[in-house]
Amino acid sequence: MRLLRRTFFKTITAATSLWVAASLAAVPAHAAEKITIFAAASMKNALDAINAEWAKESGNDATVSYAASSALAKQIEQGAPADIFISADLAWMDYVADKKLIEAESRSNLLGNRIVLVAPADKAKPVDIKKGFDLAGLVGDGHLAMGAVDSVPAGKYGKAALEKLGIWSSIEQKVAGAESVRAALLLVSRGEAPYGIVYQTDAAADPGVKIVGTFPEDSHPPIIYPVAILSEAKSPAAKSYLDFLKSEKAAPFFEKQGFTVLK
Numbered sequence: 001m002r003l004l005r006r007t008f009f010k011t012i013t014a015a016t017s018l019w020v021a022a023s024l025a026a027v028p029a030h031a032a033e034k035i036t037i038f039a040a041a042s043m044k045n046a047l048d049a050i051n052a053e054w055a056k057e058s059g060n061d062a063t064v065s066y067a068a069s070s071a072l073a074k075q076i077e078q079g080a081p082a083d084i085f086i087s088a089d090l091a092w093m094d095y096v097a098d099k100k101l102i103e104a105e106s107r108s109n110l111l112g113n114r115i116v117l118v119a120p121a122d123k124a125k126p127v128d129i130k131k132g133f134d135l136a137g138l139v140g141d142g143h144l145a146m147g148a149v150d151s152v153p154a155g156k157y158g159k160a161a162l163e164k165l166g167i168w169s170s171i172e173q174k175v176a177g178a179e180s181v182r183a184a185l186l187l188v189s190r191g192e193a194p195y196g197i198v199y200q201t202d203a204a205a206d207p208g209v210k211i212v213g214t215f216p217e218d219s220h221p222p223i224i225y226p227v228a229i230l231s232e233a234k235s236p237a238a239k240s241y242l243d244f245l246k247s248e249k250a251a252p253f254f255e256k257q258g259f260t261v262l263k
Contacts, residue, residue, distance in 0.1 A: 033060040033237035036081060038072040040088035040225065041180040042113070042154065042198075045205045046257040047086075050250050058244075060237050068180040069093075070151035076101055076230065083233040084242060086110065086225060088181075088199075089153035093226040100231060106242060107228035112260035114200045114223065115157050117213040120191050124210035129165070136170040138195060143176035145187035145196035153223075154181035158197035161219040185209065199223070201258040224262070 039047055044066050051062040065072065065082070069092040076085060076096050085102065087093040096102055117127055117135075127138065135144065147155030155177060162168040178184035181198050188196035189208030196209070203211045227245060229238045244250055251261045 033058075033235055035060065035062050035083045035235040035237045035241050037062060037064045037084040037086065037241075038076065038080075038082045039064050039066055039084075039086040040069045040072070040153070041066045041182040042088055042202050043086060043225070044182070046201070046254050046259060049253045049256075050245065053249065053253070054241065054244050057249075058237070058240065060241075062241065066180075066182075068147065068152045070148075070153075071179070079232075081232070081234065082230055083235045083238040084227065085230055086227045087153070088113075088223075088225055089156065090224055090226055091156075092153065093228065096230075097228070102228040102230055103233070104228075106239075107226060108246065109224050109262045110227040110245065111225040111254060112223055112262055113225065113258070114217070115154060115161060115197055115215045115220065116200045116203055116211045117215070118185070118188050118196050118198055118203050118209040119194060119212050120188060121208055121210045123194070124212050127213040129213040129215055131165050132167060133165065135162070135167055135195070136174060139171065139174050140194065142174070142194040143187075144171055144174050145176050145178060145184040145193035146198070147181045147184050148177040148179065149175065152178070152180060154184070154197065154199055154202075157220045157223055158215075160221060161197075161215045164219040199258075204258045225259075 047064060054062060069087040069089060073092040073095050076082060077099060117129060146158045149155040149159040162171060176187060176193055181202055184196050185198045185202045185206055187193040189206050203209055229242060254261050
């Protein structure tokens with residue numbers, strides 16, 4: 001009887017040990033951290049690829065809200081929860097910085113870009129972009145698609161270039177201002193606008209359009225994408241994510257889309 005009892009308890013103890021070991025093995029060494037990024041719409045392709053790589057390396061999850069930098073800055077101002085902000089221009093980062101909504105020491109200039117003239121891929125012909133060129137004549141009865149010129153960075157850069165080239169007044173009434181640069185790109189890709197002004201990185205992301213001309217760099221302010229951690233960031237992974245964005249591992253993903261990585 002004693003032998004049976006000892007055998008029974010040994011069996012129970014062994015089974016319990018196995019169950020505990022299996023349970024411990026099923027629990028990850030640390031729970032995955034989640035991070036929320038607000039990023040300019042033009043970054044989507046590059047940032048999606050970077051986030052997939054970061055998730056593989058860190059085991060953490062990144063969620064991105066893509067929109068015009070102006071819209072994102074306003075959402076941040078209104079208290080929208082996010083950890084990182086990447087703007088397509090300095091002005092909207094300055095806007096949130098002035099309201100003490102970023103960690104100032106975390107701010108840096110991440111990327112550079114160019115603005116280009118695009119047309120539907122099946123109708124694309126080279127355009128010589130120079131002072132006084134007849135963009136209005138090229139557009140004809142159609143519209144020039146670009147980001148809203150009073151708020152969307154790509155639209156502001158585009159307007160500055162057209163003014164510098166002396167043709168803004170001739171094309172202003174034909175501008176179809178979109179809520180983001182990707183929305184402007186879509187108008188051209190679908191054939192709803194014969195031409196559009198977008199970033200060269202957007203053109204690279206859509207086979208439905210082709211670049212027909214590149215605006216001179218001195219025709220508009222430098223295109224700079226700043227990044228910063230937000231003051232109300234909740235994720236412990238915000239700093240490591242920012243470090244990854246600025247690392248040699250992330251650089252090829254940005255460069256593949258046509259961004260210039262700023263050191």
